[in-house]
Amino acid sequence: MPELPDVEIYRRYLDEHALGKTVQQVRVQDARILDGLSPDAFRQRLEGRRLTASRRHGKHLLVELDRGGWLTLHFGMTGDLVVFENEADDPPYDRVRFDFAGGRHLAYVNRRMLGRVGCADDADAFIDEHELGPDALGLDLQAFKTALGGRRRDVKSALMDQSTIAGIGNIYADEILYQARLHPKTGLGDLGEEGLKRLHHEMCRILAVSIERGAGSERFTERLPEGWLLPHREKGARCRRCGGSIETMKAGGRTTYFCPRCQPEPGG
């Protein structure tokens, strides 16, 4: 579930509660979550370091350390960050814990183990290595067109492809296509100038509104404007726009929710 808006909220949370603090001790509770380094190596790179800045690219959160290097966090489907003070509040599925001087703790939580925690020497090199495209947030129309340019695939898998544009996953791709009234299987070549503009506009709007309303938080879906698909991702749910029925299909290998009436097949 953590896609760009959620990770942006995590970043702000980390900024508020952990930035400027010095990591006194690192506890790796489950070494499987580490991205290609041992718990000892990871501890050595983090302990005694101060968190000086944060940066997000797509679904990745990067935290700069004083004296060089970065902590890298990826959240998979079920990852989260939790700050707590009392030992008793250590949340379940806490995989890596950072204990700061002064008694505050930051937990990287992940029920399923699909995310990764690691280190990198350089943030830009990390982004290159992971072959991430430009970050979706604040991507201007020209850059958006460039990113999608010359491709033939269907619009949904293109949106979800992190090497094309970084940050959009299954849930937000569906929302963007729903708002832009585009069928998920529409070929990029069939979008036309108008379709591309609409897609870009809705991508920007949905990401911005989602961040503003606290994506990923408990009552997020209740705070969304009327007419969003996100709270109604259920087969047979009523489309808030036309009263039709929300249906499912497979696109880009993922279950896709859409309204066949509002998002007609191209040419159909």
Place this chain on the structure above:
DNA sequence: AGTACCACCTGACGGC
């Protein structure tokens, strides 16, 4: 270049 499929991983849920 694209697609298709598998694996990783755990919890929820439906069927029997």
Place this chain on the structure above:
DNA sequence: TGCCGTCAGGTGGTAC
């Protein structure tokens, strides 16, 4: 009650 299959979905690998 409890076992089993399936699904959720981000990423990465491989085969075609």
